[in-house]
Amino acid sequence: MILDWLQSLGQRALSFFQRLGRGHITLYYLLISIPSVLMRPRLLLQQVYSVGVLTLLIILVSGLFVGMVLGLQGYNTLARFGAEQALGTAVALTLVREMAPVVTALLFAGRAGSALTAEIGLMKATEQLSGMEMMAVDPNKRVLAPRFLAGVIAMPLLAAIFAAVGVMGGYFVGVGLLGVDEGAFWSQMQANVDLRDDVFNGIIKSMVFGVVAVWIAIYEGQDATPTSEGVSRATTRTVVHTSLAVLGLNFILTALMFGE
Amino acid sequence: MMHARHIEIAVGAFVAAGMAALFLLAMQVSNLSVVGGDEGYQVSARFDNISGLKVRAPVTVAGVRVGRVTAVEFDPNTYQALVTMRIHPRYNQLPLDTSASIFTSGLIGEQYVSLEPGGDMEYLTEGSELILTQSALVLEQLIGQFLFSMGSGDKE
Structure with a gap:
């Protein structure tokens, strides 16, 4: 009885470490394939389109609404202390430091990560990847690494767009609808948001999240059981694991960057 | 050929929008324009x-x-x-x-x-x-x- 329990525990631990190891092998091959991707920018371009451009709409819309909600809620709280002029600061800092990298990464996992996993999983299920290997084409260089690099490039751009659109949304609600002074809104924001400490750290965060999101998506696709059920499970796992990893990593990065 | 051109334009617009957003964050939102670092x-x-x-x-x-x-x-x-x-x-x-x-x-x-x-x-x-x-x-x-x-x- 106890032995059975111990065995199942050991089995789980071993499979966990196996997955961890396979994940890192995947990452290693992705990283060493990056130079050959740079030699063929057309492949990269195609992937930036499907990972970045097609995610743009959802980023624009959610960035605008998140900024508008921040403007409304921030105004209600700040007006209680007669400090509604700090609205610009509150909206910009929230967006640049936390909201833009995290929400972009979550949306990215849902929109682009799941699509990547499904695509790669199906390629594996229909043996396209092994077919390439038979023809002496390295699927790492031809298929996986362009997608990886495209995600790492697209994430910071998407996060910057999210933050910029969000600030615009906050401006629209705060200044346009609620009547915060326009000059105070921008000048307080500029006085309190630091380019290196806040904006660059936010961009670094989004780069880290980009690496994590595409890495998990590619790994899950490659590791999927080659059946339709396996692919659908892998897709779910991508979204769940990426979201958890992003939220957990965000706490660690915030503690490192803004903990003083 | 037309399709490839369409994709290239879309990617170019995307990268330009990202750069513009970064520029906006640097100039309008952060303190870069106030006092030099x-x-x-x-x-x-x-x-x-x-x-x-x-x-x-x-x-x-x-x-x-x-x-x-x-x-x-x-x-x-x-x-x-x-x-x-x-x-x-x-x-x-x-x-x-x-x-x-x-x-x-x-x-x-x-x-x-x-x-x-x-x-x-x-x-x-x-x-x-x-x-x-x-x-x-x-x-x-x-x-x-x-x-x-x-x-x-x-x-x-």
Whole structure:
């Protein structure tokens, strides 16, 4: 009885470490394939389109609404202390430091990560990847690494767009609808948001999240059981694991960057 | 061929939009356009008490922002606070005997350093130290003194 329990525990631990190891092998091959991707920018371009451009709409819309909600809620709280002029600061800092990298990464996992996993999983299920290997084409260089690099490039751009659109949304609600002074809104924001400490750290965060999101998506696709059920499970796992990893990593990065 | 062109244009627009957003964040949202980060000259001042003065707090002359606080340290030899400030190179004609005081903007606002120009013919340069300083007003001390003087007034 106890032995059975111990065995199942050991089995789980071993499979966990196996997955961890396979994940890192995947990452290693992705990283060493990056130079050959740079030699063929057309492949990269195609992937930036499907990972970045097609995610743009959802980023624009959610960035605008998140900024508008921040403007409304921030105004209600700040007006209680007669400090509604700090609205610009509150909206910009929230967006640049936390909201833009995290929400972009979550949306990215849902929109682009799941699509990547499904695509790669199906390629594996229909043996396209092994077919390439038979023809002496390295699927790492031809298929996986362009997608990886495209995600790492697209994430910071998407996060910057999210933050910029969000600030615009906050401006629209705060200044346009609620009547915060326009000059105070921008000048307080500029006085309190630091380019290196806040904006660059936010961009670094989004780069880290980009690496994590595409890495998990590619790994899950490659590791999927080659059946339709396996692919659908892998897709779910991508979204769940990426979201958890992003939220957990965000706490660690915030503690490192803004903990003083 | 048309399809490839369409994709290239879309990617180009995407990257341009990302760059524009970064540019907007740098110029409009952050402090890049207010006071340059690393340019200017550094001066220092010793205060008995800086209260809540923080790094990056503004340094003003006549209410106009001329620089920012870059470091706040404790000097174990004099038991005073050593405040280092960086002043924009445009304002390089501050007299050597300029005095520094720490004020609070508004009742609950942030602390800032206010410089009061003196009458010296020499100007402040990199590494100068402001000799005349006035510490921050600590509200608790002020209330304590007020209560104390009230108490002693009653007795007489």
